[in-house]
Amino acid sequence: MTDHIETDVVIIGAGPVGLFAVFELGLLDIKCHLIDILPKVGGQCAELYPEKPIYDIPGFPMVTGQGLVDNLMAQIEPFHPTFHLNEMVESLESIGTPEAPLFRVKTSENGTTFTCKAVIIAAGGGSFQPKKPPIDNIEAYEGTGVYYAVRKMEMFRNKKVLIVGGGDSALDWTVNLQPIAKRLTLLHRRDAFRAAPHTVEKMRSLVASGDMDLHLGQVTSLKGEAPVLEGAVIRKDDGSEFTIDCDVMLPFFGLTMKLGPIADWGLNLHENVIPVDTEKFETNVPGIFAIGDINTYPGKLKLILSGFHEGALAAQKVHRYVYPEKRLLFQYTTSSTSLQKKLGVAA
Amino acid sequence: MGVIHVTDRAGQRHTLEAIEGWRVMEIIRDWGLPIEGLCGGACECATCHVFVSEEWLDKLYPPTEEEEDQLDTVMTRPNSRLSCQILWTPELDGLEVTLAPTGA
Numbered sequence: 149m150t151d152h153i154e155t156d157v158v159i160i161g162a163g164p165v166g167l168f169a170v171f172e173l174g175l176l177d178i179k180c181h182l183i184d185i186l187p188k189v190g191g192q193c194a195e196l197y198p199e200k201p202i203y204d205i206p207g208f209p210m211v212t213g214q215g216l217v218d219n220l221m222a223q224i225e226p227f228h229p230t231f232h233l234n235e236m237v238e239s240l241e242s243i244g245t246p247e248a249p250l251f252r253v254k255t256s257e258n259g260t261t262f263t264c265k266a267v268i269i270a271a272g273g274g275s276f277q278p279k280k281p282p283i284d285n286i287e288a289y290e291g292t293g294v295y296y297a298v299r300k301m302e303m304f305r306n307k308k309v310l311i312v313g314g315g316d317s318a319l320d321w322t323v324n325l326q327p328i329a330k331r332l333t334l335l336h337r338r339d340a341f342r343a344a345p346h347t348v349e350k351m352r353s354l355v356a357s358g359d360m361d362l363h364l365g366q367v368t369s370l371k372g373e374a375p376v377l378e379g380a381v382i383r384k385d386d387g388s389e390f391t392i393d394c395d396v397m398l399p400f401f402g403l404t405m406k407l408g409p410i411a412d413w414g415l416n417l418h419e420n421v422i423p424v425d426t427e428k429f430e431t432n433v434p435g436i437f438a439i440g441d442i443n444t445y446p447g448k449l450k451l452i453l454s455g456f457h458e459g460a461l462a463a464q465k466v467h468r469y470v471y472p473e474k475r476l477l478f479q480y481t482t483s484s485t486s487l488q489k490k491l492g493v494a495a
Numbered sequence: 496m497g498v499i500h501v502t503d504r505a506g507q508r509h510t511l512e513a514i515e516g517w518r519v520m521e522i523i524r525d526w527g528l529p530i531e532g533l534c535g536g537a538c539e540c541a542t543c544h545v546f547v548s549e550e551w552l553d554k555l556y557p558p559t560e561e562e563e564d565q566l567d568t569v570m571t572r573p574n575s576r577l578s579c580q581i582l583w584t585p586e587l588d589g590l591e592v593t594l595a596p597t598g599a
Binding site: 281385 | 567
């Protein structure tokens with residue numbers, strides 16, 4: 149069954165900028181739902197550099213990527229936003245007028261639909277998607293012989309499986325699929341793995357007992373008449389090549405960012421970013437805003453700091469769409485009892 | 496002041512003015528050549544992958560374990576490096592690199 153949700157604002161992207169937008173909207177009594185393709189909040193900060201220090205967040209001489217995300221989550225807690233993780237926004241359709249925008253947003257994973265008065269795109273560099281190895285014609289085998297994720301293990305029963313990669317995903321699926329595969333081969337660029345040590349140890353013992361194969365090298369091409377995969381040609385470091393027979397290949401090369409379906413929403417785009425005005429950070433479609441790394445305007449700096457500022461200004465215009473009859477009074481959190489009540493810090 | 500030579504994905508060679516203390520990724524990006532550098536130089540994405548000309552390989556600091564980990568996520572050649580991990584110094588005047596194909 150498809151869930152349907154009505155809310156004031158849908159925020160696409162739960163990175164630091166999307167999270168802080170919740171705060172700015174919350175101060176103005178605007179409710180929101182956030183959607184993110186990743187299974188956790190924090191976007192690039194949490195996915196790419198959770199442990200790396202960031203030095204240019206005002207008020208924090210140093211904070212790690214994850215530390216910043218944790219603090220933002222604590223800061224927006226009073227506004228109880230709803231998160232829809234592991235979901236990608238597939239379509240965004242305007243069903244209102246420029247004066248009274250209304251949108252229908254639909255996600256792909258479980259088909260949740262939303263009706264909202266404004267959409268804030270805070271998607272950074274786009275959506276995280278699996279890195280595809282640059283192998284000629286790989287697309288022709290996708291979904292039949294090449295998979296970037298394991299949804300159902302049973303699909304690989306009695307198959308000759310080739311797993312490529314040296315991280316946690318590659319090693320975890322190696323030890324999980326080995327018992328059900330007809331034959332499992334792990335291929336990695338070098339004889340060092342950055343997965344959990346006990347998983348690496350388990351893999352090595354399976355190799356030692358002859359229950360699976362480990363090869364060092366990289367896939368240069370695929371064999372078999374597409375869409376039926378029959379093998380992969382491997383190049384070793386010394387330049388020599390050999391073929392591994394396989395029915396399926398699972399490359400686990402981590403994630404990269406792609407603009408994805410955003411390109412199809414009727415928004416003006418300039419080299420994969422969305423032009424906005426600098427008064428309210430609205431796109432060419434009234435009611436759709438773009439903040440953070442995904443937008444562009446004269447003088448744009450791709451800084452988290454800039455995204456926070458943009459979210460604050462966007463919220464002011466969103467208020468006019470959500471509460472067209474209300475006058476917006478500007479208040480400070482230091483002095484406004486009303487804002488402090490919303491934050492749960494005043495009686 | 497010195498230069499680096501960068502061959503782009505169309506095979507065109509560009510000579511770029513280099514600045515001491517800048518990373519090669521930053522120099523390439525600053526001159527507007529199409530290098531992604533998604534993570535901003537934190538050695539976390541491998542989207543600044545370049546191939547370094549043979550004659551320059553030994554003049555660079557060898558890759559750290561962290562850089563090797565990231566190189567695992569792309570299709571490498573023996574001369575693969577991440578340009579965000581190469582700090583430009585005057586000894587690297589004339590460095591020759593080629594941008595790796597997108598996604599590689």
